[in-house]
Amino acid sequence: MRLILLLLAFFATPLLAETPAATQFESKIESVLTVRGQVEIGPDGKVLTHELAKDTSKGVADLIGQNVALWRFEPITRNGKPVIARTAMTLNVSAREGADGAFSLRLENVWFGGRKIKSALRQPRYPSSAISAGLGARVWLLLELDPTGKVVTVHPYQTSLTRRMRESRAARWRSRFERASIEAAKHWGYEPAELFDGAQAGRFFKTPIDFKITLTDGRRRGPEWEAFVPGPINPSAIFDATALIAENDADMPAGDLLPLVSPFKLRVGAPESL
DSSP: OHHHHHHHHHHTSOOOSOOHHHHHHHHOOEEEEEEEEEEEEOTTSBEEEEEEOTTOOHHHHHHHHHHHTTOEEOOOEETTEEOOEEEEEEEEEEEEEOTTSOEEEEEEEEEEOOOEESSOOOOOOOOHHHHHHTOOEEEEEEEEEOTTSBEEEEEEEEEEESSOOOHHHHHHHHHHHHHHHHHHHTTOBEEOOEEETTEEEOOEEEEEEEEOOOOOSSOOOOOOOOOOBOOOOOOOTTSOGGGOOOGGGGGSOTTOOEESSOSOOEEESOOTTO
């Protein structure tokens, strides 16, 4: 999120003649990598083991390993007793170019409790009328999963559009995107991602679905900003009131599934940007 804020500040400034400072800013390069894995913690909150995806490079794995060694969690309890617990984790690692041209790695964000997809997820059908209108959206869904990982309840929590318009018209567009999202999500299934003392845990989750129109005319394009007009929040009695979307969810990859409330809470060693 800090990178986005810096870029916004830069482009909001009137264009001036190129200066050494501006040249230095523009020459900086930053890339962000999403890494997935699992972590197991003991009854005292210390990390027992962690695993990363097999294709994780050694440099990235070493960075994450150094951070994980410092992590201390709030103990996970079952029936009032601290137990061994295991959860999936998703991490964002950034590679930043320094003044000498060398890149440094930094752990930016980490989320716990994401579910592993059982099979390819059915993609929502993009409303044809929205394609004709050149309209996109981001739909946040709240999902309830049964013990097998099947989606049993879908609730459209918030839908944001890529263009401002009268509220009555926006409501109709939001409804179309939500219907497409709900119909697709009903067919999704996930593997267990959290185990407390060997028993599966986690029931309520959230996920974003992005509807994007990509132009493929063969011309090279620079980075494109994505701006959304936030829609109203649609509360549901089925889901916990703490399902409010957190600020760092703006960095959450579309399609990832995260718990509404994760019992895995870092008390020591959290990345600074969390």
